[in-house]
Amino acid sequence: MAGQFRYVTPVEPRAATGRVARVYAQLAEDFRMARMPVFLTLSPAPEVLAATWAMLRESLLAGDESRTAREVVALGVSMANRCPFCVAAHTTLLHATGDHRLAETIAAGGTPDDPRHAELLAWAGSRRRAPETGPQIVGTALTFHFINRIASALLTENLLPANLQKSRLVRSVGGRAMSRAVRTRLLSGASLPLVADLPALPEPAWGAGTSVGAAYAALRAVAGTGGxxxxxSARAAVTDAVAAWDGEHPPMGGAWLDGPLADVPAGERPGARLALLVALAPYRVTDADVAAWRGSRTDEDLVRLCAFGAASAMERMETFITASALTGDRS
Structure with missing residues (x-):
């Protein structure tokens, strides 16, 4: 497992205390897994960890919306964002819902037979406004616009040793092992006490009054402090570049960074470059990019900066996919 982590040393469950220990305990109870690499890699920054977990739990795991539909969205967003780690994880979790054909159809680039699943998959891979749906579906999409970027920047591609997740048999067996946890209905709101003392921005209109909206408000505020x-000058450059982003993957090479960073002082440029890479092309973050900014900065600093970049992109995607009023479940 240690080889999964690129730049941070995670807090192991047996050594966790305080907020980190409380998140790990709830994660183990609700996901039935003691070690999840995405959350381990966030653990040096306890507030980011808690807010990310709350957002994932309240959007993907809890409430009455179909878990299969939400996994379709998580997988579709992960494929669009070119995050192999998350693609493998959510293909396996689709197997865990019991719909093995659906999991492998999407993994192979096919179109689901079910019209709603086909609609959700197409939407998840686009920048179109959401179909008529509830906040759990929208929240799931935004969760993975954030998590994909963290995973791509801070983890390797290897969900399992030797890339065993590429095996259809392994995905199917892994899904069956997780089926009980995935099919257990969780009550909404249980993660919110973990972030109750953290800063929060106003809840979004699409999720106002729901546990998803409250979690999103906390994640935006906490991740934003990484800026x-x-x-x-560096912070403004990142913010302006993401605000002007059209949602497409940047051109190959690094020339696309030159314009946004042109007026940033040389000493501030490595941090701005790293944050912008995490926002718009996290799979292109290199050892050199991290080393150029990091110096004596801590693992917590790195997680917080990456969270700032990831949340900036998540908020930009929100403007694309929530352009109209939503209806549906308000839990």
Whole structure:
């Protein structure tokens, strides 16, 4: 498992205390897994960890919306964002819902037979406004626009040793092992006490009054504080570049970074470059990019900066996919 982590040393469950220990305990109870690499890699920054877990739990795991539909969205977003780690994880979790054909159809690039699943998959891979649906579906999409970027920047592609997740048999067997946890209905709101003392922005209109909306408000506020690690010019450059982003993958090479960073002082440029890469092309973050900014900065600093970049992109995607009022489950 240690080989999965690129730049941070996670807090192991047996050594966890305080907020990290409380998140790990709830994660183990609700997901039935003691070690989940995405959350382990966030553990040096307890507030980011808690807010990310709350967002994932309240959107993907809890409430009355179909878990299969939400896994279709998580997988579709992960494929669009070119996150092999998350694609493998959510193909396996689709197997865990019991719909093995659906899991492998999507993994092979096919179209689901079920019209709603086909609609959700097409939407998840686009920048179109959401179909008529509830906040759990929208929240799931936004959750993975954030998590995909963290995973691509801070984890390797290997969900399992020797890339065993590429085997259809392994995915199917893994899904069966997780089926009980995936099919257990969880009550909404149980994660919110973990973030109750953290800063929060106003709840979004699409999720106002729901546990998903409250979790999203906390994640935006907590992740946004990572921008404080940048100088004013660097932070403005990242914010402006993401606000102007059309949602497409940037051109190959690094020339696309030159314009946004042109007026950033040389000393601030490595941090701005790293945050912008995490936002728009996290799978292109290199050892050199991290080393150029990091210096004596801690694992917590790195997680917080990456969270700032990831949340910036998540918020930009929100403007594309929530352009109209939504209806549906308000839990």
């Amino acid at each position: 404080e690690l940048l100088g004013e």
